[in-house]
Amino acid sequence: MQHGKRGPAFWLLGAFFCLFVLFLYGPTLTILILSFQGPSGGLTFPMNGVSLHWFRNLFEKQMVGDFAGSLQRSMILGVAVMLVTVVASFSAGLAFRSRFRGSGIVFYLAIASLIVPSILISLGIGLLYRVLGWDPAWYSSAFGAHLTWTLPFGLLIMFAVFNRFDRRYEEASRDLGATSWQTLRHVVIPILLPSLIGVGLFGFTLSYDEFARSLYTAGTFNTLPLEIYGMTTNVTTPVLYALGTVTTGVSFIVIALSLLSVTWLRRRRARHGSDAGKAA
Amino acid sequence: MNRLKSWVTYLQVAPLALVFLLFLIVPIATIVVVSFFDYNTTQIIPTFVLQNYEELLLSPVTWRTYLQTIQFALITWALTLVIGFTVAYFVAFHVRSPTIQTVLFLLCTIPFWTSNVIRMISWIPFLGRHGLANTTLMNLGLIDQPLEFLLYSEFSVVLAYVHLYALFMVVPIFNSMMRIDRSLLEAARDAGATGWQTLVNVIVPLCKPGIAIGSIFVVTIVMGDFVTVRMMSGGLSASVGLMMANAMSLLQYPAAAANAVVLLLLVLFIVAAMMRLVDIRKEL
Numbered sequence: 001m002q003h004g005k006r007g008p009a010f011w012l013l014g015a016f017f018c019l020f021v022l023f024l025y026g027p028t029l030t031i032l033i034l035s036f037q038g039p040s041g042g043l044t045f046p047m048n049g050v051s052l053h054w055f056r057n058l059f060e061k062q063m064v065g066d067f068a069g070s071l072q073r074s075m076i077l078g079v080a081v082m083l084v085t086v087v088a089s090f091s092a093g094l095a096f097r098s099r100f101r102g103s104g105i106v107f108y109l110a111i112a113s114l115i116v117p118s119i120l121i122s123l124g125i126g127l128l129y130r131v132l133g134w135d136p137a138w139y140s141s142a143f144g145a146h147l148t149w150t151l152p153f154g155l156l157i158m159f160a161v162f163n164r165f166d167r168r169y170e171e172a173s174r175d176l177g178a179t180s181w182q183t184l185r186h187v188v189i190p191i192l193l194p195s196l197i198g199v200g201l202f203g204f205t206l207s208y209d210e211f212a213r214s215l216y217t218a219g220t221f222n223t224l225p226l227e228i229y230g231m232t233t234n235v236t237t238p239v240l241y242a243l244g245t246v247t248t249g250v251s252f253i254v255i256a257l258s259l260l261s262v263t264w265l266r267r268r269r270a271r272h273g274s275d276a277g278k279a280a
Numbered sequence: 281m282n283r284l285k286s287w288v289t290y291l292q293v294a295p296l297a298l299v300f301l302l303f304l305i306v307p308i309a310t311i312v313v314v315s316f317f318d319y320n321t322t323q324i325i326p327t328f329v330l331q332n333y334e335e336l337l338l339s340p341v342t343w344r345t346y347l348q349t350i351q352f353a354l355i356t357w358a359l360t361l362v363i364g365f366t367v368a369y370f371v372a373f374h375v376r377s378p379t380i381q382t383v384l385f386l387l388c389t390i391p392f393w394t395s396n397v398i399r400m401i402s403w404i405p406f407l408g409r410h411g412l413a414n415t416t417l418m419n420l421g422l423i424d425q426p427l428e429f430l431l432y433s434e435f436s437v438v439l440a441y442v443h444l445y446a447l448f449m450v451v452p453i454f455n456s457m458m459r460i461d462r463s464l465l466e467a468a469r470d471a472g473a474t475g476w477q478t479l480v481n482v483i484v485p486l487c488k489p490g491i492a493i494g495s496i497f498v499v500t501i502v503m504g505d506f507v508t509v510r511m512m513s514g515g516l517s518a519s520v521g522l523m524m525a526n527a528m529s530l531l532q533y534p535a536a537a538a539n540a541v542v543l544l545l546l547v548l549f550i551v552a553a554m555m556r557l558v559d560i561r562k563e564l
Binding site: 007009010013014016017020021023024025026027028030031034043044045084087088089091092094095096098100103106109110112113114115116117118119120121123124125126127128130131144145147148151155201202205206208209211212215216224225228229232240241243244247248251252254255259 | 285286289290292293295296297299300302303304305306307308310311314324363366367369370371374384386387388390391393394395396397398399401402403404405406408410411412415443446475496497500501503504505506507511521524525528533536537540543544547548551
């Protein structure tokens with residue numbers, strides 16, 4: 001099946017694949033178009049003119065809740081979760097290269113963290129704070145709740161990365177007299193940088209979009225997904241779509257930046273060979 | 281030296297372990313403890329009662345809701361499996377250029393990094409009473425009044441599940457497929473196997489780990505879901521997650537906790553059964 005002319009199976013499967021992509025992206029494209037609906041337009045086609053009316057509407061605080069505030073909170077939270085996810089997963093990935101007592105337990109905790117339904121984590125943290133008499137907040141309890149979702153992904157990615165990592169680079173560095181810290185800083189991190197960016201992408205976007213784990217942990221001030229969810233029950237204008245377009249736009253910018261920087265790093269590496277050690 | 285090294289190792293793994301301890305173990309333990317507490321309309325009363333479990337397990341509503349949730353999980357699992365496998369198979373075995381493979385793979389994974397809530401909302405202009413699907417069908421003369429079941433029904437819930445979670449099948453199955461030694465396929469062909477026989481006897485068995493990992497993701501997510509059912513069924517369908525959310529909004533925390541414990545046990549049981557098929561650690 002790898003050689004020669006394309007058979008009917010190829011075209012059938014290809015058509016199926018195209019339908020799948022259409023299924024994935026079609027609805028999002030529709031709300032993208034509808035968010036530019038004219039001021040008198042409704043939630044469905046036809047378009048009654050084209051305008052930015054609903055985007056302006058979005059940033060007027062009284063109209064649709066606190067969009068700007070929740071966007072800001074979700075951004076800050078996403079960046080914080082991203083930083084902790086990258087550092088903690090990378091560091092744990094280093095630790096897991098040698099067997100240590102309790103490594104099995106930590107590994108299964110990470111798996112458990114992935115498979116325990118999000119709503120249970122949310123409920124558990126919410127109850128814990130209630131029992132202790134603390135107030136849940138997006139920067140404390142929701143922050144922890146998000147980490148239980150992003151860290152397992154980070155750790156599993158680091159496992160895959162270190163399994164393919166050639167340890168001879170480190171040995172060479174050590175033979176040349178580098179300390180462990182210098183080896184890490186000038187050899188390991190530069191080589192793994194594209195993967196670390198990938199982990200960061202997971203950290204930011206999973207946190208930025210997380211709903212269930214924020215539900216009982218965010219406290220008084222909503223994160224963006226909670227705010228959007230609240231709006232779906234009482235907003236029946238295309239402002240909902242404008243919100244969707246802006247949110248998805250942010251996600252796409254983050255994804256594009258990550259992919260571009262990874263591609264750029266790969267290109268640069270291909271041109272210069274490894275620049276590990278050249279850094280100051 | 282060795283002593284120092286093991287200290288460094290523990291220090292390296294400490295942040296991760298601490299997060300799991302504080303935000304996974306302790307909260308789950310809290311749920312278990314609170315599930316035995318008593319409560320009245322205003323507060324939780326720390327004591328030891330089995331009443332929450334009795335009320336939960338003796339209510340026919342509970343059983344109906346669990347059955348409904350399991351039914352959603354099974355249907356979603358079957359659909360995502362077929363779709364995910366087909367999509368992964370096309371990209372892994374029918375696309376020849378590695379660059380195009382990467383691009384198509386990314387195309388399938390990008391929606392994973394965008395908001396689920398938004399992706400659900402985006403079905404409204406399609407499925408609504410005056411949505412694209414109904415208008416198109418009416419213009420074609422296939423129906424003379426809008427189909428009501430498209431939005432806010434079990435149909436739309438399953439549609440949203442498949443839309444949101446098919447990726448969880450595509451990615452691990454694709455990963456398994458890319459590890460299959462291509463010479464095995466040639467050997468199968470040389471031995472006279474048709475394309476279909478190669479698929480069934482060589483590729484599918486070698487994809488089992490990927491299938492198992494994808495299945496674990498899809499089933500556990502659907503079992504614990506609450507927001508999709510709430511949004512896509514318009515309150516017409518029930519799920520265990522929704523049942524817990526309702527108890528929480530009535531401040532019946534111990535009742536919600538008991539339900540959470542039952543759900544957790546059920547999910548762990550399902551996952552344990554599937555894990556027998558695959559050693560996850562070997563798959564990375």
